Amino acid sequence: MKRFLFPTDFSANAMHAATYGYNLARQAKAHIILCNAIIVPAEMPQAGMVAWPMEESDILLQDSNTELKRIKYQLETGSEGDGYKPAISYLNGSGTVIDLVNHMVDSQEIDLVIIGTHGSSGLSTLLLGNHSRQMIDVVASPLLLVPPAAPIKQVKKIAFATDFTNPVEDLKCIYRLIALARPLNADILLTHIHDEKAQTAEFERWVKEFITDLSNKADYPHIYYRTVKSGHTTSGLDWLCEHGQIDMLAMVHRTHNFFDSLFRGSQTQKMAGHIPVPLLVFPQK
Numbered sequence: 001m002k003r004f005l006f007p008t009d010f011s012a013n014a015m016h017a018a019t020y021g022y023n024l025a026r027q028a029k030a031h032i033i034l035c036n037a038i039i040v041p042a043e044m045p046q047a048g049m050v051a052w053p054m055e056e057s058d059i060l061l062q063d064s065n066t067e068l069k070r071i072k073y074q075l076e077t078g079s080e081g082d083g084y085k086p087a088i089s090y091l092n093g094s095g096t097v098i099d100l101v102n103h104m105v106d107s108q109e110i111d112l113v114i115i116g117t118h119g120s121s122g123l124s125t126l127l128l129g130n131h132s133r134q135m136i137d138v139v140a141s142p143l144l145l146v147p148p149a150a151p152i153k154q155v156k157k158i159a160f161a162t163d164f165t166n167p168v169e170d171l172k173c174i175y176r177l178i179a180l181a182r183p184l185n186a187d188i189l190l191t192h193i194h195d196e197k198a199q200t201a202e203f204e205r206w207v208k209e210f211i212t213d214l215s216n217k218a219d220y221p222h223i224y225y226r227t228v229k230s231g232h233t234t235s236g237l238d239w240l241c242e243h244g245q246i247d248m249l250a251m252v253h254r255t256h257n258f259f260d261s262l263f264r265g266s267q268t269q270k271m272a273g274h275i276p277v278p279l280l281v282f283p284q285k
Contacts, residue, residue: 004030004086005110005141007037007097010067015074017116017146020278022075024144025086027154028183030111034071034090035104036064037097057094064092098138105141112180114144136253142176142282144248149276158280159189159246161237166252167210173252173282178220180280187222189246193236194227241277250280 004025008014018034025032038060068090075088093100104110115135135143158181162170174188181188190211207225215223228244230236241249 002030003109003111004028004032005101005104005108005113006032006034007101007113007115008034008068008071009036009097010071011116013116013148015071015116016148016150016152017114018071018075019078020146020150020152021114021144022079022086023152024114024155026079026084028180029084030086032075032086032088033104033108033110034068034088035100036068036090036092037100038064038092038094039096061092065090068092098134101135101139101141105139110141112144113139113141114146117145117147136281136283140283142280144278144280146278147276150278151276153247155184155186155247157187157189157244157246158248158250159191159240159244160250161191161193161240162252163194163233164192164207169252171214173250174214175218176282177250177280178218178223181222182220185222186247187224188220189244190223190225191240191244192225192227193230193233193240246277248278248280250282252282253284 004021006018006021008018022032024030038057072088072090076085079085093103101113105113113135136145158177160170160174160177164170174190177188180186190207192207211223211225215221226244228236228240230239237249240246
């Protein structure tokens with residue numbers, strides 16, 4: 001992990017996510033790019049016949065630059081102690097946030113996109129908000145969603161939740177997760193959320209071999225495994241976030257896996273409790 005992108009709308013939640021991301025970049029020794037999307041009606045298809053004077057557009061860009069410069073200064077002067085200080089650059093552009101983020105991911109080789117979430121810190125709000133949902137579905141880079149309740153502290157344990165239905169793709173994402181965890185010296189907890197009836201002795205042997213092989217090939221000893229018995233994915237994830245003593249939850253987003261099921265039906269609406277930790281989403285390839 002070498003380059004983190006922080007899209008911002010200058011809200012309090014976005015500033016919290018930037019502060020969290022800056023602390024993470026210090027641990028991971030990564031560079032930071034701040035960005036802000038300027039919505040210019042004359043350039044947007046849905047704007048119809050609205051006229052937008054050039055001088056007004058210039059004022060928006062100037063205001064955006066001022067705010068980005070302010071955030072850069074606040075991040076650089078707000079950190080305490082010695083150690084690595086991430087280099088921070090910033091830019092803005094007209095268009096949607098998603099278009100700007102995808103352009104940056106393609107042109108700047110972004111390793112991680114970090115955004116703040118809005119509303120309550122419940123998992124349903126985190127996943128069902130239009131902004132977050134669109135970013136998860138479209139952005140081609142790993143995406144870290146930081147809720148307002150996320151404490152800014154050293155990341156020591158990251159849970160990778162999976163149903164192991166696609167171990168080959170899981171493995172690719174775990175290697176990318178190791179690249180983030182290694183400079184943090186963080187534990188990776190491979191977590192299988194399952195119905196008790198689905199667990200077999202043969203599967204347990206396969207998992208042990210999978211983890212042993214992974215640890216040896218990745219040359220990363222801090223990989224562990226645990227199961228969470230739950231008849232419902234959402235309640236299992238809720239329990240993990242509440243009681244698993246984790247600092248970050250990681251999942252793969254692909255069609256028809258248990259992450260995708262969180263968006264569908266009524267089970268997300270029934271989600272209880274909070275997700276006070278950031279959610280790291282690996283995109284479907």
